[in-house]
Amino acid sequence: MKLVKTNNELQEKLAILRKNGAIGFVPTMGALHSGHLSLVEAAMKENNGVVVSIFVNPTQFNDANDLKRYPRNLEADLKMLEPTGCDLVFAPEPDEIYPKPDTRKFDFGEMEQVMEGAHRPGHFNGVAQVVSKLFELVNPDRAYFGQKDFQQVAIINKLVSMLDMDIEIVPCPIVREESGLAMSSRNELLNSEERQNAALIYKTLSAAKKQTHEKSVYELKKWVTETINKNPFLDVEYFEVVDEENLKPVENWSGNTKKVGCIAVFCGQIRLIDNIELTNYANRSL
Known part of the structure; x- marks a missing residue:
C-alpha cells in the first residue's frame, strides 16, 4: 500500500x-x-x-x-x-x-x-x-x-x-453497529449515552417497515417522527418516503417501484442519517 x-x-x-x-x-x-x-x-x-x-x-x-x-x-x-x-x-x-x-x-x-x-x-x-x-x-x-x-x-x-x-x-449495503446504528464517521463524535440512544433510529425504521400494510404513507411518517422525538436525545430533521428511482416523495404505496424511507436525526449536536427499503409491493391503495 x-x-x-x-x-x-x-x-x-x-x-x-x-x-x-x-x-x-x-x-x-x-x-x-x-x-x-x-x-x-x-x-x-x-x-x-x-x-x-x-x-x-x-x-x-x-x-x-x-x-x-x-x-x-x-x-x-x-x-x-x-x-x-x-x-x-x-x-x-x-x-x-x-x-x-x-x-x-x-x-x-x-x-x-x-x-x-x-x-x-x-x-x-x-x-x-x-x-x-x-x-x-x-x-x-x-x-x-x-x-x-x-x-x-x-x-x-x-x-x-x-x-x-x-x-x-x-x-x-449499509454496515451497522451491533445496536443497529448505521456506521458513520460522525458516530465518533457521540458520547456513550448519545450513541446508546441513537440506536432507536434504526429500531424505529425497522418497526416502520413492518407497518406499511396497515399505515398510509402520511401515518407512517407521523408515527416514525413522533416515536423518535419522544427520546430526549433525538430530534428528527426529516423523515421522507421516496421513490427509489427518482427520489420523489410519494403519497401512497401504489405502483411497483421500491419505496425508501430516508431520515436525518440530530443526536445532541451530531446529525445522523439512515434509510430503509419499506416496500416494493405493487398496487397498494393506502
Missing part, C-alpha cells in the same frame, strides 16, 4: 497500476470504520487494483462548524487500510484538488431539492465538484459508495451520466 499526496505522484503510480487491469476506487473523507472497509473489500474482489482517497471536502459543508469538527486522523486511517491490501491511498491537501476556486454549478433538478438537498443548501454541488475532480484524476473503472448515503448515490449516478463518464457506480 502506497500513500500519495500529490496529483503528480498519483498519476505515476496509476500508470503502473493500470497495466494490471481494472481499477476500483473508494472515495472517503477519512475517519474510517468497518463500513468503509467493506467498500474496499468489495473493490478488491472485482478489480486488479484499488485506490482509496481520504479527503475532507470543504465545498460540501454548508456549516463551517460541521467542517471544523469533522473527525480527522490519517495515521489511524492508514493503519485500518493496511490489512485490506489496497494499492494506493490518495490523501491530498485542498490545494491539490482545488488549485483555484471551483465555481462549477451542477443542476440535478428535483433530485437535489428534497431531503439532504433541501436541508443542506449547496451540499450536492460540493459533492459533485469533488467527486468529478477525483474521478478525473483516478479515472477508475468502478467506484464504490455506501447505501447509507442513499440520495448521494443517486446524485453520483446522475453526475456520471451528465458528464458521460465511463465509470460503473457500485452501491454497497
Whole structure:
C-alpha cells in the first residue's frame, strides 16, 4: 500500500497500476470504520487494483462548524487500510484538488431539492465538484459508495451520466453497529449515552417497515417522527418516503417501484442519517 499526496505522484503510480487491469476506487473523507472497509473489500474482489482517497471536502459543508469538527486522523486511517491490501491511498491537501476556486454549478433538478438537498443548501454541488475532480484524476473503472448515503448515490449516478463518464457506480449495503446504528464517521463524535440512544433510529425504521400494510404513507411518517422525538436525545430533521428511482416523495404505496424511507436525526449536536427499503409491493391503495 502506497500513500500519495500529490496529483503528480498519483498519476505515476496509476500508470503502473493500470497495466494490471481494472481499477476500483473508494472515495472517503477519512475517519474510517468497518463500513468503509467493506467498500474496499468489495473493490478488491472485482478489480486488479484499488485506490482509496481520504479527503475532507470543504465545498460540501454548508456549516463551517460541521467542517471544523469533522473527525480527522490519517495515521489511524492508514493503519485500518493496511490489512485490506489496497494499492494506493490518495490523501491530498485542498490545494491539490482545488488549485483555484471551483465555481462549477451542477443542476440535478428535483433530485437535489428534497431531503439532504433541501436541508443542506449547496451540499450536492460540493459533492459533485469533488467527486468529478477525483474521478478525473483516478479515472477508475468502478467506484464504490455506501447505501447509507442513499440520495448521494443517486446524485453520483446522475453526475456520471451528465458528464458521460465511463465509470460503473457500485452501491454497497449499509454496515451497522451491533445496536443497529448505521456506521458513520460522525458516530465518533457521540458520547456513550448519545450513541446508546441513537440506536432507536434504526429500531424505529425497522418497526416502520413492518407497518406499511396497515399505515398510509402520511401515518407512517407521523408515527416514525413522533416515536423518535419522544427520546430526549433525538430530534428528527426529516423523515421522507421516496421513490427509489427518482427520489420523489410519494403519497401512497401504489405502483411497483421500491419505496425508501430516508431520515436525518440530530443526536445532541451530531446529525445522523439512515434509510430503509419499506416496500416494493405493487398496487397498494393506502
